[in-house]
Amino acid sequence: MKYSKEEVIQYVLEEDVKFIRLSFCDVFGKQKNISIMPEELPRAFEFGIAIDASAIAGFGDENHSDLFLHPDADTLAPLPWRPEHGRVVRMYCNITHPDGKPFECDTRSILRKAVQDAQDLGYQFFFGAEQEFYLFTLDDNGNPTKEPYDNAGYMDIAPEDKGENIRREVCLTLEQMGIQPESSHHEEGPGQNEIDFRYSDPLTAADNAMTFQTVVKTIAKRNGLFADFSPKPLKDKPGNGFHINISVKSAVHADCMNFIIAGILDKISDMTVFLNPTENSYQRFGSNKAPRYISWSCENRSQLVRVPAAVGKYQRVELRSPDPSANTYLAFALLIYAILDAIQNKLELPCPADINLYKSDANVLAKFEQLPGDFKSAYASAANSNFIAKYIPDAILDIYCGGN
Numbered sequence: 164m165k166y167s168k169e170e171v172i173q174y175v176l177e178e179d180v181k182f183i184r185l186s187f188c189d190v191f192g193k194q195k196n197i198s199i200m201p202e203e204l205p206r207a208f209e210f211g212i213a214i215d216a217s218a219i220a221g222f223g224d225e226n227h228s229d230l231f232l233h234p235d236a237d238t239l240a241p242l243p244w245r246p247e248h249g250r251v252v253r254m255y256c257n258i259t260h261p262d263g264k265p266f267e268c269d270t271r272s273i274l275r276k277a278v279q280d281a282q283d284l285g286y287q288f289f290f291g292a293e294q295e296f297y298l299f300t301l302d303d304n305g306n307p308t309k310e311p312y313d314n315a316g317y318m319d320i321a322p323e324d325k326g327e328n329i330r331r332e333v334c335l336t337l338e339q340m341g342i343q344p345e346s347s348h349h350e351e352g353p354g355q356n357e358i359d360f361r362y363s364d365p366l367t368a369a370d371n372a373m374t375f376q377t378v379v380k381t382i383a384k385r386n387g388l389f390a391d392f393s394p395k396p397l398k399d400k401p402g403n404g405f406h407i408n409i410s411v412k413s414a415v416h417a418d419c420m421n422f423i424i425a426g427i428l429d430k431i432s433d434m435t436v437f438l439n440p441t442e443n444s445y446q447r448f449g450s451n452k453a454p455r456y457i458s459w460s461c462e463n464r465s466q467l468v469r470v471p472a473a474v475g476k477y478q479r480v481e482l483r484s485p486d487p488s489a490n491t492y493l494a495f496a497l498l499i500y501a502i503l504d505a506i507q508n509k510l511e512l513p514c515p516a517d518i519n520l521y522k523s524d525a526n527v528l529a530k531f532e533q534l535p536g537d538f539k540s541a542y543a544s545a546a547n548s549n550f551i552a553k554y555i556p557d558a559i560l561d562i563y564c565g566g567n
Contacts, residue, residue, distance in 0.1 A: 311354025
């Protein structure tokens with residue numbers, strides 16, 4: 164449900180809301196927030212709420228530390244795990260300088276601009292997210308272990324699948340927040356789970372991905388567990404993927420599928436440092452259905468990009484390399500710009516690789532270009548990219564390098 168500012172103020176009064184969390188994220192996608200009281204809400208909408216940004220990654224230093232949070236009324240959601248009396252709600256925020264100019268390192272604003280640029284050209288993007296995570300037990304001191312919550316396998320059921328009730332609670336909580344999960348199941352790794360979302364506009368999809376991780380971690384903790392979204396939690400087990408499904412509607416091109424694929428393949432090396440932003444990310448590539456080679460095919464899960472079997476409005480392209488440590492706002496923005504570049508330059512679609520790359524011999528694999536093999540290589544590709552320089556502020560690129 165979408166709200167106006169007036170409707171938010173009315174909701175807060177009628178629903179006994181006592182705390183309003185103004186949420187945002189740093190350049191790495193780590194969620195932050197400040198809580199205000201209901202009496203401050205009109206001021207927040209009119210002028211914004213000032214924060215000291217000097218201690219937030221990529222947000223500046225003590226010389227220029229004041230930034231303002233402006234809540235987006237459309238993103239109002241209750242936090243169901245908080246008390247019913249004296250309720251808590253959350254809104255995502257846009258960030259500005261004191262003079263009202265957009266803050267250049269606000270990655271949510273970068274995505275908003277990408278969406279607007281696409282609309283100005285006559286294109287409407289839709290994203291659907293699939294995020295994987297592990298559930299680990301806690302030790303006697305409440306600290307996370309590397310002991311999986313169960314030893315179940317892909318799509319197993321209870322009693323082997325102990326995560327069933329956790330996923331159920333997550334999905335029901337998300338529904339209470341106005342977010343619609345599509346499906347959930349146990350993944351291949353022990354204690355590994357996946358919950359998928361129905362497609363939506365890019366900004367909503369990115370906000371939902373942020374909310375999802377918070378909800379999963381909160382519910383896991385309430386159940387005496389730790390939810391781990393890191394790319395490769397266990398050395399010899401499957402890593403956690405963040406598969407991104409993309410579709411485009413346009414009055415200009417009846418079918419943008421070829422351009423989606425061509426644009427991703429053309430710019431994937433430049434974008435990888437933002438899709439896989441940690442050293443741990445690169446331990447996942449090339450094993451357990453995580454791609455290593457720059458290729459595409461229909462249905463084939465050994466490929467970087469695949470076209471799932473679907474019809475009508477569910478037709479889409481799936482990108483399989485990103486992991487959950489990515490800043491979703493930056494990831495979606497760069498994908499939009501890569502695809503728009505392919506459309507504007509009429510990039511030709513390479514031939515599909517209709518083979519199983521996991522079982523192909525070295526002579527076959529030698530024909531394919533590979534994704535960057537480590538963080539250093541990925542950063543170098545981004546640092547030398549005119550495409551990245553055009554859309555990503557230098558401050559963000561610098562902090563990505565310095566922060567790893």
